[in-house]
Amino acid sequence: MKEKGHNKRGEDELDLRLQSRPEEHRKEERRKEERRKEESADRKSRSVRQQKQTEPLRDLDQELKSLHKREAHRDKDRRARREQIRKEREEARLKKKTDKELVRVTYLFVTLFLVMIGYLVYFNVVKSKDIINSPYNVRQDLMAGRVVRGKILDSTGNVLAKTVVNEDGSESRVYPYGETYAHVIGYTDKGKAGLELAQNFNMLTSNAFFLEKIVKEMQDEKNIGDNIVTTLNTELQQVAEDALGNNKGAVVVMEPSTGKILAMVSKPGFDPNKVAQNWDQLNSSSDSVLYNRATMGQYAPGSTFKIVSALEYLRENEDPDSFTHDCQGEISADGTTIHCFNNAVHGQETLKDAMANSCNTAFSSIGLSLDKAKWKSTADKLLFNSKLPSPLPYKSSKFALEKNSDSGKTMMTAIGQGDTLVSPYHMALITSAIANGGILMKPYLVDEITNYTGQSVKKYMPEKYGELMTSQEAAKLSEYMQAVVEYGTGKSLSGESYSVAGKTGTAEVSMDKKMVHSWFVGYSNVENPDIAVSVIVENADTDRITGKGVAKKIFNAYYY
Ligand SMILES: [Zn+2]
Numbered sequence: 316m317k318e319k320g321h322n323k324r325g326e327d328e329l330d331l332r333l334q335s336r337p338e339e340h341r342k343e344e345r346r347k348e349e350r351r352k353e354e355s356a357d358r359k360s361r362s363v364r365q366q367k368q369t370e371p372l373r374d375l376d377q378e379l380k381s382l383h384k385r386e387a388h389r390d391k392d393r394r395a396r397r398e399q400i401r402k403e404r405e406e407a408r409l410k411k412k413t414d415k416e417l418v419r420v421t422y423l424f425v426t427l428f429l430v431m432i433g434y435l436v437y438f439n440v441v442k443s444k445d446i447i448n449s450p451y452n453v454r455q456d457l458m459a460g461r462v463v464r465g466k467i468l469d470s471t472g473n474v475l476a477k478t479v480v481n482e483d484g485s486e487s488r489v490y491p492y493g494e495t496y497a498h499v500i501g502y503t504d505k506g507k508a509g510l511e512l513a514q515n516f517n518m519l520t521s522n523a524f525f526l527e528k529i530v531k532e533m534q535d536e537k538n539i540g541d542n543i544v545t546t547l548n549t550e551l552q553q554v555a556e557d558a559l560g561n562n563k564g565a566v567v568v569m570e571p572s573t574g575k576i577l578a579m580v581s582k583p584g585f586d587p588n589k590v591a592q593n594w595d596q597l598n599s600s601s602d603s604v605l606y607n608r609a610t611m612g613q614y615a616p617g618s619t620f621k622i623v624s625a626l627e628y629l630r631e632n633e634d635p636d637s638f639t640h641d642c643q644g645e646i647s648a649d650g651t652t653i654h655c656f657n658n659a660v661h662g663q664e665t666l667k668d669a670m671a672n673s674c675n676t677a678f679s680s681i682g683l684s685l686d687k688a689k690w691k692s693t694a695d696k697l698l699f700n701s702k703l704p705s706p707l708p709y710k711s712s713k714f715a716l717e718k719n720s721d722s723g724k725t726m727m728t729a730i731g732q733g734d735t736l737v738s739p740y741h742m743a744l745i746t747s748a749i750a751n752g753g754i755l756m757k758p759y760l761v762d763e764i765t766n767y768t769g770q771s772v773k774k775y776m777p778e779k780y781g782e783l784m785t786s787q788e789a790a791k792l793s794e795y796m797q798a799v800v801e802y803g804t805g806k807s808l809s810g811e812s813y814s815v816a817g818k819t820g821t822a823e824v825s826m827d828k829k830m831v832h833s834w835f836v837g838y839s840n841v842e843n844p845d846i847a848v849s850v851i852v853e854n855a856d857t858d859r860i861t862g863k864g865v866a867k868k869i870f871n872a873y874y875y
Pocket residue numbers: 642643644655659660661662672673674675676677
């Protein structure tokens with residue numbers, strides 16, 4: 316029933332709707348039509364609007380396109396420019412690199428050039444002398460072919476060596492003093508030695524007047540070489556040679572204030588005029604005749620070394636005058652016993668007394684008290700184990716005490732035995748330095764080079780070599796060395812018009828003590844020293860000859 320009722324009401328509603336439909340429909344149709352019109356108009360206006368909007372868009376698009384185009388161009392430009400810059404940079408870099416290389420090469424060439432110039436200068440100024448001085452150098456023969464070898468003179472003009480031109484044009488070297496100057500002047504046959512070697516270049520150089528040289532060159536004549544004026548004093552040389560007599564040994568005499576070497580003798584000698592004919596004999600001599608013992612001899616310094624030990628004692632002790640020693644004639648340590656010379660017993664001594672007496676036990680005791688390292692450094696400062704300033708070939712001296720050396724060696728070293736070795740020349744240098752207030756002047760043998768007419772070519776002046784000790788130390792050693800002459804082992808040198816400070820030495824060379832080397836080193840005119848003398852007489856018969864005896868003859872010759 317309910318359904319029916321419902322249906323009925325539905326039918327009624329439908330009817331109503333159907334009844335009103337045509338009216339509604341028309342209205343609806345009209346509305347639709349209006350809407351369509353509106354939409355159409357709207358569409359139209361929109362289309363117009365759109366059309367109106369599209370035109371500028373098209374422009375924009377074109378603009379954009381052209382912009383893109385331009386942008387692309389610009390990009391291309393930019394790329395090109397970048398490429399260009401890169402290329403330029405690369406070129407600049409390459410150029411810079413090339414420039415750098417150029418600079419480098421330039422520098423290299425400049426350096427090479429300078430080195431070459433330097434070498435040429437060095438060669439001509441320094442090295443050529445050495446090379447020309449070499450006895451095996453060809454250029455020297457060439458020079459000798461153009462120049463007559465110059466002379467060697469002593470300090471007063473006496474001829475020590477000259478070249479004589481024989482009638483057949485051959486040349487002979489002549490040594491007027493024969494043996495006297497054999498080692499220091501040397502020889503020119505069978506190689507060269509002495510000053511003949513050291514001054515070879517200067518004697519084969521002619522500083523004659525240049526027109527004369529040109530004329531002689533044109534006439535194919537030899538020019539005359541320069542002369543060597545030495546510092547040598549023939550009187551002292553002859554006295555020293557005579558004083559040594561037939562003994563082996565050597566003497567060196569120096570001027571402490573200048574470094575001039577006044578005399579240098581080595582024995583046994585040889586005749587430099589006959590070197591060629593006696594060559595085999597000279598060369599094989601068991602006495603080493605050709606050997607210059609003055610500079611090449613290696614001797615135990617004996618008691619002359621007490622000077623060095625005393626110097627070290629001064630350096631290690633503020634008040635050396637307070638030193639006392641009671642000499643009982645012998646001293647022992649570590650199984651080694653040292654005796655005083657001739658079994659002397661010196662009793663109570665100061666350091667000065669110990670020096671004057673040349674007391675072995677006092678100096679052994681001093682040696683044991685010294686700092687070995689400092690002692691060695693003092694010895695080195697005095698040119699042991701070192702090069703020596705020397706115008707002639709020499710052998711270096713040796714001081715071999717080590718930190719751990721035993722007491723025996725230490726005592727031996729303090730009194731100049733042990734392993735210490737020295738040349739007479741080196742002892743002359745040390746003595747000269749003491750005489751000269753601690754300053755060693757550079758030793759020299761050539762005073763002047765002159766041309767053959769005597770005109771000066773080069774003059775050598777005294778030069779300071781170095782300070783071997785302070786002036787206070789030199790003064791103290793001088794005081795001790797004066798005591799040696801005043802009341803000690805050098806007393807035989809006292810009582811003259813000249814004063815002497817010195818030190819004797821007796822170096823044992825054989826176990827039985829029969830063979831001794833007799834030394835003396837010292838200087839005269841103590842307040843203002845004139846000459847320093849160093850003497851060694853090998854295997855001396857001390858009743859007949861001693862070092863101090865030879866020295867006395869030299870001092871006498873100098874002053875009387
Ligand atoms: Zn003694």
